[in-house]
Amino acid sequence: MSQDSDGHGPILNEANHGDGRISETVIDAITEVVEDSSTEIEPLYESIDPDALEDLFDRRPGKDVPTRVEFRHEEFSIAVEENGRVVIYDAR
Template sequence: MPSANDSTDESEPRDDSRVTTFDPASDRPSEAVVTAVAALRETEPADLPPLYEVVDPDALDSLVEHAQRVGDAGTHQVWFTYETFDIGVRTDGEIRIRDATATAS
């Protein structure tokens, strides 16, 4: 799992990315992802397929919770594809969303 200090394509901002945030101290990143994708799709979160079909929501939430408890472990991120979007969730509360079909070249 790359950290914010790693130099990878996925950690670099791109023009086609949309960024949203959540409060890692109090919000569940799994819920924030579904809410953000629903907003982009202009639909209700309940109308989307379950997130667990592509990533374990409890594991995603636990990663962020652990980073908050440890505090000095740096910032980490995990990437997955959900509803034709590449989703990058960072432990500092940033969610980067980009069109997966545009990156599949």
């Protein structure tokens, strides 16, 4: 597997956050990757506090949103960007 320019493994899935909770977008993006396998994944809260993620990416006017937050969840490296883009990388 080749790494991307940021040193990540290959991109497995990308999603764009719309309405609702950003953590749900992350969960949905991971689910799409493992959907066809028998792999059961741990709950997201085992890797990151979903409420803290929501607070970081709260888009209320005047609220500073980080450019990018990255974390690992099982065999995935996950990046959430300020524009709502969620990228799931293979971290194996």
